[in-house]
Amino acid sequence: MTSKDRRLQIERLLISSKEPLKGNLLAERFNVTRQVIVKDIAILRATGTKIIATPDGYIIYDNCDNKVRSILAINHRREEMIDELSIVIKYGGIIEDVIVEHPVYGEIKAMLMIKNSADLESFLKRFDENKAQPLSSLTEGVHLHTIVADNNENMEKIISELGSKNFLIT
Numbered sequence: 001m002t003s004k005d006r007r008l009q010i011e012r013l014l015i016s017s018k019e020p021l022k023g024n025l026l027a028e029r030f031n032v033t034r035q036v037i038v039k040d041i042a043i044l045r046a047t048g049t050k051i052i053a054t055p056d057g058y059i060i061y062d063n064c065d066n067k068v069r070s071i072l073a074i075n076h077r078r079e080e081m082i083d084e085l086s087i088v089i090k091y092g093g094i095i096e097d098v099i100v101e102h103p104v105y106g107e108i109k110a111m112l113m114i115k116n117s118a119d120l121e122s123f124l125k126r127f128d129e130n131k132a133q134p135l136s137s138l139t140e141g142v143h144l145h146t147i148v149a150d151n152n153e154n155m156e157k158i159i160s161e162l163g164s165k166n167f168l169i170t
Helices: 003-016 023-030 034-046 078-090 117-129 135-139 152-164
Strands: 051-054 057-060 068-075 094-102 106-114 142-149
Touching: 003 023, 003 034, 003 057, 023 034, 023 057, 034 051, 051 106, 068 152, 078 094, 078 106, 078 117, 078 135, 078 152, 094 135, 106 117, 106 135, 135 142, 142 152
Parallel strands: none
Antiparallel strands: 051 057, 068 142, 094 106, 094 142
């Protein structure tokens, strides 16, 4: 199989998969190293394929052109993180990412892609297993999230409840 054929197969797998695909699993499937897969993904991205890397693997993510997208400025303590994320998914929202503004490194962005309670549980499990700190710990709780909702009504519910908990920075 040529590298071009492999990239075409990777793209087809990502399009047809309902779950993210880990790089090491793709490497095993195509009998190459994970680094070859990383290079293939970079080449596919350069050609315009909208692949993102999440903690669970690679996905092709629809830009949700028919959905509502907002970037929300948030501030809360670490122990309130679960409440904040739960509010978003309660109204069908997707937490695409978390962004912090670091004084030395500038903008630091991590893809989350939390769409439902199973995704949230998986995220929290990895968080606990790794004894991780949220990126917002670098900025005293201040961070941004890109949130996607099905419609304006759901986005307004998300914003309203986050506001009622005093999580929004206005």
